[in-house]
Amino acid sequence: MAQSKPAGAAKWPVVAIHDLHKSFGDLEVLKGISFTAREGEVISLIGSSGSGKSTLLRCINMLEVPDQGNVAIDGEEIELRGSGKRRHIGNEDQIRRIRSELGMVFQSFNLWAHMTILENVMEAPLIVQRRARAEVEAEALAMLDKVGIGAKASNYPSQLSGGQQQRAAIARALCINPRVMLFDEPTSALDPELEVEVLRVIKLLADEGRTMVLVTHDMEFARSVSDRVIFLHQGLIEEEGTPDQVFGATKSARLRQFLNAASHA
Amino acid sequence: MTDDIAYWFSYLTNGKHLTWYASFQFTIFAALAGGTLAVVFGLIGATLKNSRFFPLRLIGTTYSSIVRGVPDVLFFLFFPLAFEQAVEWLVATQVCSPEAIAVQTAAWPPCKEANWFLGTPEYLILASVSLGLVYGAFATNVIHGALRSVPHGQLEAARAYGMSAAQVLWRVHIRQMWVYALPGLSNVWMLIVKATSLLSLLQIADIVLWADRLGAPNFLPTVGLVHEDWRWRYYLVLFVFYILVTLISEKAFNAIMRRAGRGILSEAQ
Numbered sequence A: 001m002a003q004s005k006p007a008g009a010a011k012w013p014v015v016a017i018h019d020l021h022k023s024f025g026d027l028e029v030l031k032g033i034s035f036t037a038r039e040g041e042v043i044s045l046i047g048s049s050g051s052g053k054s055t056l057l058r059c060i061n062m063l064e065v066p067d068q069g070n071v072a073i074d075g076e077e078i079e080l081r082g083s084g085k086r087r088h089i090g091n092e093d094q095i096r097r098i099r100s101e102l103g104m105v106f107q108s109f110n111l112w113a114h115m116t117i118l119e120n121v122m123e124a125p126l127i128v129q130r131r132a133r134a135e136v137e138a139e140a141l142a143m144l145d146k147v148g149i150g151a152k153a154s155n156y157p158s159q160l161s162g163g164q165q166q167r168a169a170i171a172r173a174l175c176i177n178p179r180v181m182l183f184d185e186p187t188s189a190l191d192p193e194l195e196v197e198v199l200r201v202i203k204l205l206a207d208e209g210r211t212m213v214l215v216t217h218d219m220e221f222a223r224s225v226s227d228r229v230i231f232l233h234q235g236l237i238e239e240e241g242t243p244d245q246v247f248g249a250t251k252s253a254r255l256r257q258f259l260n261a262a263s264h265a
Numbered sequence B: 001m002t003d004d005i006a007y008w009f010s011y012l013t014n015g016k017h018l019t020w021y022a023s024f025q026f027t028i029f030a031a032l033a034g035g036t037l038a039v040v041f042g043l044i045g046a047t048l049k050n051s052r053f054f055p056l057r058l059i060g061t062t063y064s065s066i067v068r069g070v071p072d073v074l075f076f077l078f079f080p081l082a083f084e085q086a087v088e089w090l091v092a093t094q095v096c097s098p099e100a101i102a103v104q105t106a107a108w109p110p111c112k113e114a115n116w117f118l119g120t121p122e123y124l125i126l127a128s129v130s131l132g133l134v135y136g137a138f139a140t141n142v143i144h145g146a147l148r149s150v151p152h153g154q155l156e157a158a159r160a161y162g163m164s165a166a167q168v169l170w171r172v173h174i175r176q177m178w179v180y181a182l183p184g185l186s187n188v189w190m191l192i193v194k195a196t197s198l199l200s201l202l203q204i205a206d207i208v209l210w211a212d213r214l215g216a217p218n219f220l221p222t223v224g225l226v227h228e229d230w231r232w233r234y235y236l237v238l239f240v241f242y243i244l245v246t247l248i249s250e251k252a253f254n255a256i257m258r259r260a261g262r263g264i265l266s267e268a269q
């Protein structure tokens, strides 16, 4: 997998993160993080609980505004105003436009409970992207088929299993034609037997050449799906490289410790 | 026997009774308009209370805490009168000569042209607004609590997909809030229904006023005593009316709850 793709250097940077810092109160969660996700690249973020993986992912679409540092999507830097704690989104139109091209998938699915699965998938394309209903509906049904829950289109989220809900959430993200997919531990809320079906869908998307940033606890999966793995430790990138480098020829003692703990979990 | 029926039929369809029947529309109008306004004020109040800007938050909090403490009867007397005089004062500053205003310190309004005559329709609207303002303060509290019950992750997802703050508020937050607010709002609605019995305080010839008049001992010079003090019978009719309204309201709220709870409440699917 990783070898079948050319080295990223020449490809277009879809997500470029520069020197991110973020604190909650006295707790400094991110202490200066930079990385770039290039066109077609799958990047996995790993690290122990509390190392700041979710916070980093949420800074990409500004659900958390970093105290310092910048994020550029497709070469366009997200405008921020103020500094430190007071830093905030500088241009509402810009952030809404950029967010409408970032497909976020949450650990707890976060499907809108009052809408059917089909309505969930059609919501952002209709309301935010203002595309034509007929076209969106056809695409939404195709996406639901693709993730294997076409038959559930008119059900409500609460009527689906966790695995089905997460696949619906993935279809919702796909239907906005995202430039990049952001996954925050998409399978940690699921029973092991339901995990498989979701992982299969994510693998399918990776093989299609979609750009993805994935936070995961599943080292096996990170190894099989990623082009690059980033290990976060105490708010800094402790080690990064191809799966073979990171898992096969681990340099950092901390990462070795983490991988040992993970494999015995 | 047929004579009796004919007698009672013409008694119950005489002009006064017909006016009484018609006055039910005032009560129903005040309840529906007051209820709608209470929800509107409640939505505004709750949104203010949730605002990120301190002054707006203060307005929302002040409204819900102060107005909830004022007895509805007092507010009912105070608001329409205060509103009427405020309008008259505004008009007076435009139409009355300054001398007239200066001289007529004791009289109200300062000059005849500024007098605003309030008839039943005007009082009815003012009464509905009063009901809306008083019970909107309760609705503010109910809705504010309900807004906090909506799962936070779903609001975050809406933002993450590029919805504007207004779209998140309206399409997800308020849409899902109803399920949590309806039990509280149905209580507020019943209080509003009960408070409609205060309409006669505002010179509106409402169902209570007419029941009182019709039930009083009735003596006609040509017929003699038609009936003695029958007020309790008339009040009984009002009891039955209010109980019917309660039953219908319960049915309506159950239906709304099923609609609002679709997908959210398991039994509503």
Ligand SMILES: Nc1ncnc2c1ncn2[C@@H]1O[C@H](COP(=O)(O)OP(=O)(O)OP(=O)(O)O)[C@@H](O)[C@H]1O
Pocket (backbone or CB within 6 Å): A024, A027, A029, A047, A048, A049, A050, A051, A052, A053, A054, A055, A056
């Ligand atoms: N909104 C917040 N307010 C205060 N503290 C927060 C907030 N969000 C995260 N934190 C703290 O920041 C630290 C990093 O959190 P984060 O969720 O990014 O970790 P994570 O690497 O995703 O962990 P996990 O693997 O458990 O999901 C944690 O200590 C957490 O308690």
Ligand SMILES: [Mg+2]
Pocket (backbone or CB within 6 Å): A053, A054, A055, A184, A185
């Ligand atoms: Mg996390």
